[in-house]
Amino acid sequence: MPLIFFAAPTLWPEYRDLLPALLAEAGIAANVVTEAPDPAMVDYIIYAPSAPLQDFTPFTNCKAVLSLWAGVERIVGNATLTQPLCRMVDTGLTEGMVEWVVGHTLRHHLGMDRHIVNPAHVWDPTCPPLARERPVAMLGMGALGTACACALTALNFPVTGYSRTAKDIPGIPTTTDLRSALSGAEIVITLLPKTPETENMLNAESLSWLPRGAVILNPGRGPLIDDAALLAALDTGHVAHATLDVFRAEPLPQDHAFWSHPRVTVTPHIAADTRASGAAKVLVENIRRAQAGEPLLHLVDRGRGY
Numbered sequence: 001m002p003l004i005f006f007a008a009p010t011l012w013p014e015y016r017d018l019l020p021a022l023l024a025e026a027g028i029a030a031n032v033v034t035e036a037p038d039p040a041m042v043d044y045i046i047y048a049p050s051a052p053l054q055d056f057t058p059f060t061n062c063k064a065v066l067s068l069w070a071g072v073e074r075i076v077g078n079a080t081l082t083q084p085l086c087r088m089v090d091t092g093l094t095e096g097m098v099e100w101v102v103g104h105t106l107r108h109h110l111g112m113d114r115h116i117v118n119p120a121h122v123w124d125p126t127c128p129p130l131a132r133e134r135p136v137a138m139l140g141m142g143a144l145g146t147a148c149a150c151a152l153t154a155l156n157f158p159v160t161g162y163s164r165t166a167k168d169i170p171g172i173p174t175t176t177d178l179r180s181a182l183s184g185a186e187i188v189i190t191l192l193p194k195t196p197e198t199e200n201m202l203n204a205e206s207l208s209w210l211p212r213g214a215v216i217l218n219p220g221r222g223p224l225i226d227d228a229a230l231l232a233a234l235d236t237g238h239v240a241h242a243t244l245d246v247f248r249a250e251p252l253p254q255d256h257a258f259w260s261h262p263r264v265t266v267t268p269h270i271a272a273d274t275r276a277s278g279a280a281k282v283l284v285e286n287i288r289r290a291q292a293g294e295p296l297l298h299l300v301d302r303g304r305g306y
């Protein structure tokens, strides 16, 4: 009977009844615990960055570490972690991200702010362009970027996808060249993982490739953007607005310039949450696969860092 160590104490109430029920449904007799009396007995670890667990060395027989988060930058470089690491890809995360991205894209595309905050009661009948006239760049064409790109494409936005490796996605042109993705993009959405290669990908040089007045949405990770370069581009109006969900330091410090900048919207890392109802099914499926000797889902490539 596998011993499963659920290492994220604050999240445990959401999974306490659900996980054992789904494991039983899958025909897996397992013991799920939040304290491992003997780490050497643990078969699987369910992990979130909020967990105090940092040293994986004692878990000598652990078959896999299953992350509740999609982004694994806080654990992927942990030298004590030698077991296979799986990240979270589930429908709740994807749906949440699609809704956040579509909502904030439409806000900027339609110029909603002009009408929502209009204290002088200005009657400006200028119509926004159609979505088909608003080029979008999606930086990152993984699970979340692809879903968001498809949703925006369904609304007629011409989306160009950018990723590390070439893709063939019907209806969505893609590139591995950042400059060609950004050139002409009026709305840029960053859904890249944080790795040494992606850090500061949006910097003074790459921001200068955008047309004047472009808008940036960052639900990926804070370090993807050079903060100082972004603030400089916002001050000159080269970037018209940045809607940021993630930051180098979270919570965003009270004295950070993003809070008070008139061209920045801060959302508090709420773009997409892992929901227990979907995530527990993914965890159980991976445990089933590991027990059956089948390949694991959403395995992290340590070399790439995501």
Ligand code: NAP
Binding pocket: 070, 071, 072, 089, 093, 139, 140, 141, 142, 143, 144, 145, 146, 162, 163, 164, 165, 166, 191, 192, 193, 194, 195, 197, 198, 219, 220, 221, 245, 246, 269, 270, 271, 272, 273, 306
């Ligand atoms: P994913 O499936 O691993 O996709 C990552 C994408 O980034 C892939 O298309 C990958 O290219 C591309 N990429 C990685 N390194 C690159 C590089 N150096 N240059 C160009 N492209 C690169 O990840 P995901 O599930 O879509 O999630 C993306 C990120 O969203 C997560 O890592 C996390 O940071 C963030 N996130 C945020 C929230 C929130 O609430 N704000 C919630 C969940 C996730 P290839 O396809 O060629 O490998």
